[in-house]
Amino acid sequence: xxxxxxxxxxxxxxxxxxxxxxxxxxxxxxxxxxxxxxxxxxxxxxxxxxxxxxxxxxxxxxxxxxxxxxxxxxxxxxxxxxxxxxxxxxxxxxxxxxxxxxxxxxxxxxxxxxxxxxxxxxxxxxxxxxxxxxxxxxxxxxxxxxxxxxxxxxxxxxxxxxxxxxxxxxxxxxxxxxxxxxxxxxxxxxxxxxxxxxxxxxxx
Amino acid sequence: xxxxxxxxxxxxxxxxxxxxxxxxxxxxxxxxxxxxxxxxxxxxxxxxxxxxxxxxxxxxxxxxxxxxxxxxxxxxxxxxxxxxxxxxxxxxxxxxxxxxxxxxxxxxxxxxxxxxxxxxxxxxxxxxxxxxxxxxxxxxxxxxxxxxxxxxxxxxxxxxxxxxxxxxxxxxxxxxxxxxxxxxxxxxxxxxxxxxxxxxxxxxxxxxxxxxxxxxxxxxxxxxxxxxxxxxxxxxxxxxxxxxxxxxxxxxxxxxxxxxxxx
Numbered sequence: 001x002x003x004x005x006x007x008x009x010x011x012x013x014x015x016x017x018x019x020x021x022x023x024x025x026x027x028x029x030x031x032x033x034x035x036x037x038x039x040x041x042x043x044x045x046x047x048x049x050x051x052x053x054x055x056x057x058x059x060x061x062x063x064x065x066x067x068x069x070x071x072x073x074x075x076x077x078x079x080x081x082x083x084x085x086x087x088x089x090x091x092x093x094x095x096x097x098x099x100x101x102x103x104x105x106x107x108x109x110x111x112x113x114x115x116x117x118x119x120x121x122x123x124x125x126x127x128x129x130x131x132x133x134x135x136x137x138x139x140x141x142x143x144x145x146x147x148x149x150x151x152x153x154x155x156x157x158x159x160x161x162x163x164x165x166x167x168x169x170x171x172x173x174x175x176x177x178x179x180x181x182x183x184x185x186x187x188x189x190x191x192x193x194x195x196x197x198x199x200x201x202x203x204x
Numbered sequence: 205x206x207x208x209x210x211x212x213x214x215x216x217x218x219x220x221x222x223x224x225x226x227x228x229x230x231x232x233x234x235x236x237x238x239x240x241x242x243x244x245x246x247x248x249x250x251x252x253x254x255x256x257x258x259x260x261x262x263x264x265x266x267x268x269x270x271x272x273x274x275x276x277x278x279x280x281x282x283x284x285x286x287x288x289x290x291x292x293x294x295x296x297x298x299x300x301x302x303x304x305x306x307x308x309x310x311x312x313x314x315x316x317x318x319x320x321x322x323x324x325x326x327x328x329x330x331x332x333x334x335x336x337x338x339x340x341x342x343x344x345x346x347x348x349x350x351x352x353x354x355x356x357x358x359x360x361x362x363x364x365x366x367x368x369x370x371x372x373x374x375x376x377x378x379x380x381x382x383x384x385x386x387x388x389x390x391x392x393x394x395x396x397x398x399x400x401x402x403x404x405x406x407x408x409x410x411x412x413x414x415x416x417x418x419x420x421x422x423x424x425x426x427x428x429x430x431x432x433x434x435x436x437x438x439x440x441x442x443x444x445x446x447x448x449x450x451x452x453x454x455x456x457x458x459x460x461x462x463x464x465x466x467x
């Protein structure tokens with residue numbers, strides 16, 4: 001039941017990602033479709049629960065590019081508590097924009113959600129021959145995160161190949177930390193379950 | 205506006221902690237070898253003729269209850285040490301073991317952490333090994349040898365290696381300066397999570413020595429004392445900390461007695 005539940009969830013998430021991707025290209029021609037697959041940005045991040053270092057690409061969408069979806073691969077070396085390989089899919093929304101003259105925009109509070117996946121033997125699904133049904137209820141490999149980021153986006157010269165460079169910091173927590181905090185709010189401050197990461201985005 | 209933002213950014217960045225993954229085995233300030241340090245602290249104590257210790261277990265996700273328990277135990281007299289008999293964490297995460305250690309470190313006396321089935325989840329065993337030490341270990345206090353071991357057979361799919369019978373046999377051999385033994389492990393040998401093939405050899409170790417005063421466990425979410433294998437060897441099982449119960453165990457002149465405490 002547990003594994004079925006997770007598979008269905010994964011399916012829904014994959015479907016959501018696909019719908020977003022295909023929404024770029026409703027009535028486009030093949031060439032336009034292929035063009036829409038070219039990422040709008042490249043991203044690199046330190047920490048933020050998806051690797052000591054992670055890198056990937058992303059797409060911007062919605063009005064004024066308020067939405068973004070990043071796909072990253074992250075690595076944690078043994079010396080930093082690994083080895084770990086982590087894949088993540090991150091959605092974030094930038095509702096507020098503050099213009100700093102002509103050369104920069106600040107997006108002060110950007111809520112988001114992301115999913116991280118740890119592909120390794122010790123995070124594999126609970127073996128149904130080893131455990132009675134419902135013995136453990138959580139997934140070891142998939143974490144569901146909520147995030148809040150803040151980004152400063154510096155515009156490049158108009159004829160540059162790079163449109164802008166963004167630097168950001170991002171707070172996140174995950175399902176298991178939230179569950180841990182929920183019943184211990186009288187003794188555990190919320191910031192105990194908040195982790196941070198820093199990153200750079202290059203907008204094309 | 206820009207300056208205020210930069211200030212806010214700095215402030216926010218200062219209060220968060222950079223995490224690489226919830227599954228990382230440690231972070232920059234994770235303690236190491238806690239059991240070794242705490243046993244050294246215990247042995248440095250002046251010993252009287254009573255060994256008195258607390259048996260707790262299953263602290264998993266019960267942080268507020270653990271805080272209450274620690275204050276309560278600190279108010280008790282003559283406690284030499286505290287056993288945290290497994291399921292320190294719920295999900296095997298470094299962060300959980302750090303949170304529990306932070307609370308148990310407020311105890312006036314040292315505490316010893318034993319590996320539970322939940323602690324083996326994900327990278328948990330590696331987190332435990334680095335932070336607490338080996339899962340099979342012993343210490344002798346007041347002439348009593350505490351044989352702490354991994355009995356979480358189901359986590360190894362009942363492969364016959366856990367508990368490690370060969371290792372246990374060696375630990376229960378006669379030893380100078382040792383007048384009695386106590387087995388300490390998370391899963392009691394009479395439950396379905398214990399390897400059925402190993403129940404008999406295990407029972408024979410803890411009963412035939414006749415110097416084994418008790419087997420201490422947790423895991424079953426209940427306070428109970430059973431005599432599953434003979435009439436001499438009690439299996440004393442601590443409730444989860446969330447149920448606000450633990451045992452105080454006394455050993456005087458080789459005789460063991462227990463007292464259930466509610467907090």
